Each structure stands twice: as C-alpha cells, then as structure tokens.
Amino acid sequence: MNFLILVLSTILSLFPQTKTTQKVEKKPRQAPNIILMIGDGMGHAQLSSALYYGKSEPNYVRFPIVGLSRTSASSHKITDSAAGATAFSCGVKTYNGAIGMAADTTAVETILEYLAQREWKTGLIATSSVTHATPASFYAHVPLRKQEFEIAEQYLQSKVDFLAGGGQRFFFNRLDEQNLYPEFSRKGIQLDTNGLNPYQWEGNKRYAYILAKDGMPPMHKGRGDFLPRATTMALDYFDQTAGDKPFFLMVEGSQIDWGGHANDGDYLVGEMLDFDAAIGAALDYAEKDGNTIVIVTADHECGGFAMVSEEVEVPFRGRQSDYDSLRFSFGSGGHSGAMVPVLAYGPGAEVFSGIYQNNSIHAKMMGLLK
Numbered sequence: 458m459n460f461l462i463l464v465l466s467t468i469l470s471l472f473p474q475t476k477t478t479q480k481v482e483k484k485p486r487q488a489p490n491i492i493l494m495i496g497d498g499m500g501h502a503q504l505s506s507a508l509y510y511g512k513s514e515p516n517y518v519r520f521p522i523v524g525l526s527r528t529s530a531s532s533h534k535i536t537d538s539a540a541g542a543t544a545f546s547c548g549v550k551t552y553n554g555a556i557g558m559a560a561d562t563t564a565v566e567t568i569l570e571y572l573a574q575r576e577w578k579t580g581l582i583a584t585s586s587v588t589h590a591t592p593a594s595f596y597a598h599v600p601l602r603k604q605e606f607e608i609a610e611q612y613l614q615s616k617v618d619f620l621a622g623g624g625q626r627f628f629f630n631r632l633d634e635q636n637l638y639p640e641f642s643r644k645g646i647q648l649d650t651n652g653l654n655p656y657q658w659e660g661n662k663r664y665a666y667i668l669a670k671d672g673m674p675p676m677h678k679g680r681g682d683f684l685p686r687a688t689t690m691a692l693d694y695f696d697q698t699a700g701d702k703p704f705f706l707m708v709e710g711s712q713i714d715w716g717g718h719a720n721d722g723d724y725l726v727g728e729m730l731d732f733d734a735a736i737g738a739a740l741d742y743a744e745k746d747g748n749t750i751v752i753v754t755a756d757h758e759c760g761g762f763a764m765v766s767e768e769v770e771v772p773f774r775g776r777q778s779d780y781d782s783l784r785f786s787f788g789s790g791g792h793s794g795a796m797v798p799v800l801a802y803g804p805g806a807e808v809f810s811g812i813y814q815n816n817s818i819h820a821k822m823m824g825l826l827k
C-alpha cells in the first residue's frame with residue numbers, strides 16, 4: 458500500500474502542471490477596461506422594481522460602490538437624454554438636445570474618440586436606434602438630437618468598432634432617398650441586419666448589428682435576450698481582438714425611459730429586468746478578468762415613478778394602506794429632476810462613491826486611465 462502511494466506521488470510529481478489550473482496568460486494592460494452601462498430613465502424606484510418583480514435577486518446588488526449623480530442640464534433643471542449622455546461622454550454640462558457639443562455648440566471630443574485614438578477597442582449597444590441620443594453622444598457632434606440622418610453619416614466616419622441596436626431607417630431607404638449601404642463595406646464594417654450572428658472576429662474590421670427599422674422591439678413585444686447577448690458578444694469580440702489594449706463599451710437600457718414616458722409599469726419593469734441581465738453579463742466578465750471596471754448609472758429619472766401600496770377597505774376602519782401589495786404610480790409623463798444612482802465595481806471603483814454632478818462621471822472615468 459505504502460509502495461503504491463509512493464509510486465503515485467512520484468508519477469504526480471513528474472507532472473506538476475496538472476495540479477494548477479491552466480490559464481491563458483495575457484499581457485498586463487496599463488488601464489482597466491471600462492464598461493459604462495446607462496439605464497435611460499432609471500431612477501431609484503425603477504432600479505428597486507427589480508427587487509420585487511424579478512425571478513431572482515437582481516445582479517446589481519453585487520456592486521460594492523454606490524453614488525448619486527446630479528442630473529441637471531446647463532439649460533434646464535431637468536435634463537434630456539442628449540445633454541445627459543453628453544455629460545458622460547464629453548464631460549460638459551450642455552443644453553437639452555445637444556449631441557457631443559458644449560453649451561456654445563462647439564464640438565467636444567468624446568471619451569470614445571479619445572480612447573480610440575489611443576488604440577482602445579470601442580463598442581456601443583442600445584435598445585433604441587443606434588443614432589438615438591444616448592449612443593449618438595459617444596460618436597457624433599450635432600446641435601440637435603433629431604438630426605439622426607446626419608448622426609448616421611457621422612457613425613460611418615467614427616471609430617466605433619462594435620455597434621448593436623436598431624435604426625435601419627436612418628441608414629437605408631432614407632426619407633432623403635440616400636442609401637448608406639455601400640458605405641459599410643467601403644469603411645470595412647461587417648454589417649448584419651438579420652440578427653446577432655457571431656463572426657470570426659477580425660481586429661481590423663468593425664462590426665455593426667442594425668436589427669430594427671427604428672428602436673428595437675420592447676421586451677413585452679418579443680425582443681428576447683438581445684441586450685445581454687449583444688453585451689456578451691461585444692466582450693467576446695474585445696477578448697479576441699483587443700490584445701494588450703483595454704476596451705471601452707457603453708451599454709444602454711434605452712427603453713426603461715420609454716416605459717416611464719408611457720406610464721406603463723409593466724413595460725418599464727420588463728426593460729429594467731432586461732437591463733439587469735446585461736449588468737449580470739458585464740459583472741461576470743469583470744469578475745473573471747480582474748482588470749475591468751463596470752459603472753452603472755442613468756441620465757435622469759423618467760415618469761416620477763413609484764411603487765406605492767394598494768389601498769384596501771378594512772371593515773369599520775375605512776380605506777387603509779396594504780403595505781404588502783405594491784402598485785405602480787406615475788407623477789409625470791416626462792423626466793424628473795431626481796438624483797440617480799451610480800453603481801461601480803472593479804479597480805478604482807471607489808471614486809464613484811459620493812454625490813456629484815453627472816459630468817464628473819466623465820472626469821472619474823478619465824482618471825482611471827492614469
């Protein structure tokens with residue numbers, strides 16, 4: 458018996474590498490990957506809804522760092538998504554409607570453009586059209602958000618490596634009868650208008666999934682797992698093509714806002730749960746990678762949304778609040794001025810705790826590069 462153990466341990470000692478897990482060694486990156494996730498219209502109640510209406514504990518409870526963002530635009534107390542996203546992308550407070558421009562309509566370099574200049578891989582994913590205010594603010598510069606034809610043309614000139622969302626009507630069979638289809642191959646962009654089909658990723662190619670005429674369908678109309686799956690695909694693309702360079706990815710849950718505008722709680726909650734699934738995909742990646750920061754925030758609250766108690770008739774006592782049954786309540790069909798949450802995980806995440814202006818999020822991200 459002792460002899461057998463001796464033989465076995467001798468054999469094992471000849472193969473010491475079998476005891477350690479195999480890991481592909483990557484060159485160390487000088488800065489962390491940045492994944493910025495924007496829940497459009499996601500105030501605290503929207504975020505909280507996932508606690509009560511999801512099948513399991515939300516992914517966002519995994520974040521160790523929490524902050525509050527003050528959302529006002531330069532022109533108004535209540536911001537729109539253009540000024541909100543431009544604060545993140547360019548670091549400036551600007552007027553409602555501005556895309557990638559300061560309050561005096563001068564174009565400001567976006568964080569995506571700055572990083573692409575330094576050979577970072579970049580990606581944008583949204584459930585709106587890819588030319589909508591939030592994604593557009595990372596690559597386009599126009600004075601008015603509704604210039605989506607112009608924004609589409611600027612995308613082609615941009616350095617966005619991975620793009621996914623809706624918005625076909627701003628590229629093909631346009632109202633101005635222009636068709637940008639031939640420009641995609643001319644710019645080395647692999648275009649897919651059918652679905653999230655994976656490719657043999659090539660580092661010198663750009664990829665664009667433009668999968669709906671306008672915005673992507675809402676969750677309750679069958680969008681399925683587009684957002685978490687596109688997020689996972691983008692991370693896979695970066696993993697295979699970025700080499701020793703970091704990447705910057707923006708993921709937007711665009712339609713939490715649209716559920717708020719529609720005062721439709723089921724719409725809103727479906728979108729919130731889907732956004733949380735994408736958050737889970739990003740966090741899983743970041744935990745495994747060890748040098749990726751994930752920041753989740755919102756541009757503004759929308760709908761004055763709340764989860765309030767149902768009122769019930771109690772015999773002899775009249776109408777009373779039943780604190781164990783929730784119903785949706787809306788105070789507005791538009792945005793509100795409430796502060797919004799900021800959640801952060803990863804190297805340097807501590808700087809996102811506290812209460813600060815929305816454009817500080819840009820400065821904090823830039824600070825991670827040092």
Ligand SMILES: [Zn+2]
Pocket residue numbers: 498538714715718759792
């Ligand atoms: Zn909105």
